[in-house]
Amino acid sequence: MEHQAMDSTPKHTILCVDDEKHILSSLKRLLRKENFDLLTATNGVDGLKIMASRDIHLVISDHRMPDMSGISFLAKVRETYPDTIRILLTGYTEIDSIKASINEGHVYKFLLKPWNDDDLKQEIRKALERYDLIQSNQSLHLMVAAKNKELEQINKDLESIIKQRTRELELQNQALELTRVIFRGLPMAAMGVSYDRTIILINRQAEKLKINDRMVIVGNYLADYFSKDVMKKFLPVFESQISQVKFDLSMDNQVYILTLSALTGRFFGKGFILCLRKRAD
The missing domain is CATH 3.30.450.20 (PAS domain)
Known part of the structure; x- marks a missing residue:
């Protein structure tokens, strides 16, 4: 595993997995000025180890790798870390099989090799924006669920208070009526x-x-x-x-x-x- 340090504290962490070290070096050179942590691994097993030890927001994996293909690796990532955005690098000849993987939800998007540098950086930014949006929606959902639960409890408490108050008023009215009858008589x-x-x-x-x-x-x-x-x-x-x-x-x-x-x-x-x-x- 290699780690690229940044001067400022990065908001996101990206993991790149490829068995060809020159591809990883190219990615590091391309992304060195971007504000995120860049981690690398040369195979899916090491990639999963990194996933277990770090909070990874985006995974970029090559498709053709020995022992564990990129699709198999990303399928495991999706199973254990469903919030992580997954991008696959592949060649022209593998597009049909990659489309099937996208339909099954294993991969968010695939990018063709060789890639266009500007396009790759733009796709990474979009993927991280998507990650942030999903997290914001989940946080909002949790907040709304908590507020709904709190409101439900308030309504239950209020209903109990109303019942108790209604009973008290009924008793008071009965007492007042009895007092009125006694007073009148x-x-x-x-x-x-x-x-x-x-x-x-x-x-x-x-x-x-x-x-x-x-x-x-x-x-x-x-x-x-x-x-x-x-x-x-x-x-x-x-x-x-x-x-x-x-x-x-x-x-x-x-x-x-x-x-x-x-x-x-x-x-x-x-x-x-x-x-x-x-x-x-």
Whole structure:
């Protein structure tokens, strides 16, 4: 094996196999200024040894060689290193057999001997461009496959999250419905009050209630029904100084126990519950 060193780091490595050393010397002289590593071997066996130890992008092999023909050698290369581009050098009289090998995929292209130097260099450049394109396509394919697999996993995770979230929402809706039924059926008047002290929810008992001769209506303010003194008693709860205030209030010849409670937990600071229960005689 002979190796031609290059000043700059080459991008590609080419292996030339021919039993005639003067052919290899001619190829080395022709390609010495090209930016790739050039390796040589005088027979197919040595060529396969080089293939096993180096990453070869392009193989150029003579057809007529003792022990192992160029077609047989390139067939073995294709079997073990299918990505490597394979070019065969041959004479005019062997064209028919070479065409069959091309059809079988053993050879990418064949070039006639003696070759035209410019044509040979151009064909080598095209072959290496083809190699790079194939590698880019394979890398893109692998990347797309990985992204598809990642997307598939994301979709599975999302589906699981949606199912879990849907179940949570169903339970929350059931809990809200149960809470609404319980709230509506409380034996005392009850109101849900927002942070800005607007009545946003009332139960059946509150719907029957009159405060200062006014029916309780959702959307009105507490201040529309209670005096400034009563609102002042509510103030510590509104300002989060305490969580609950409880006191008696006379309305329409009836004494009510008023209880204003701040919501707790994740609803803290978002509203209040006001209950009015008649005091027993």
